[in-house]
Amino acid sequence: MSKDKKTVTTVNPRTASRRKFMKGLAGTAIGATLAGKAMASANSKKSGFLTIHSLEEYLQKNYREMTKEEKAQVLARMEKEYSERYGKDVKVKDTEPIDGVKFTYALDLNRCIGCRRCVYACVDENNQSRENPQVHYIKVLQFENGTMDFEESNRYYDPEMVPEEGKYYMPVQCQHCEKAPCVKACPIKATWTEDDGIVVVDYNWCIGCRYCMAACPYEGRSFNWGDPHLPAEEMNPNTHYLGNRPRMRGVVEKCTFCIQRSREGRYPACVEVCPVGARKFGDMNDPTSEVRYIFEHKRVFRIKEDLLTEPKFFYFFG
């Protein structure tokens, strides 16, 4: 146990305060705690819930308050840390939104066969914890034909083959609401809506209170109840600060429309993997885009519209 304690600096939320932490640093503990632990992997099971790997990490500002230089420093520190931890050349980008773009998603319920290819393509792309905790951004709900009662939906279906007779499937993920209740709920502004409409989380600023999860009517957010388990060989080294960089214990994460891909013009991983082409993605402000065509020519709906969250995720029947 004591060995575990030495591998990582942890902050006990019951007793933590900035003053005590700084005081602690000033004392003799500084050499023993920080120098040896700076890049250690987060293995500690007890002694507090949040994990901090270095003084720089503890003192890091909210992403939106960082200057360009500070961002560059943070990204460089993270690249070094992740590269050492995963044994590969990890890139952490901070690609900015493209001017005038409003990302929108559309999903064709007539096409979806419930094969869950999207769920696992997402996990692979976005470096989610594979198990304990298992983090899936996409939940594929199975409904009886003619119903749409979420309470009665089944996400654990496991037949030999899909689609099944008399059922239909509705994948649900973060709906990237225009009026996102999760953003309103966050007491410390660790989550916000970017200019291109993507709702993002600053994992380093998140305190793990999970108010956002309680506020979200779509189960769009997941929580790291323990140290994420991400095998080094499966780690995707092409990451974004606000997207798929490795997360830590005690923080909330969510779909970012694959921010590391979409801001470079690529389709999100779930769009590219879908074998039936049910998933459509693009810029609603572009009159020639696929999503705009769907919006103008198809009958679209958004789930739980009555909550006035105004999702940028549309469902349609193609």
Next chain:
Amino acid sequence: MKRSRLIAAVAALVLLGGLGLALANQAGDFPVDPPELDEDYYPCAENCHNDMDVDRTPRMLEDEHSDIVLHHAEQFRWCLDCHDAENRDVLHLQNGTKVPFEESYLLCGQCHGDKFRDWRAGIHGKRTGSWNGQKHYLLCAHCHNPHTPKFKALKPEPPPAVPGGAKAGAAH
């Protein structure tokens, strides 16, 4: 006089626009993967059909192609309704126009006009590439076997873990 000229100009514009729309997305506008042609058979004309007489009678094929099951409005249709009798390496439309296998979507679009329209707009079918740049299209035949076009069932990926460690499938 002026008005009729204006009408003529507008009509010409509409006609040209319509023609442009019809031509757009038919060739060269976006890359479409080439069809997966069976090397055992293709090129069909050179391999076999050049040496054979054309028998236009609808019948069960017994010597060759016996593996092909036609389940696509088969009561109204037979091989030579889509495959060209004179040149087996191409298809032909209802009006006799020959189209290569690379443009087989023109053939499908004769009946499935609504799907063809959606496919050209990027709505029906899978797209890869870039949402703001070059998109990559697949032919209808990449996902639908033209002889039995219903999309084949797939084995689903495993369900998520049930919180608390219960076995998946136990719920419902």
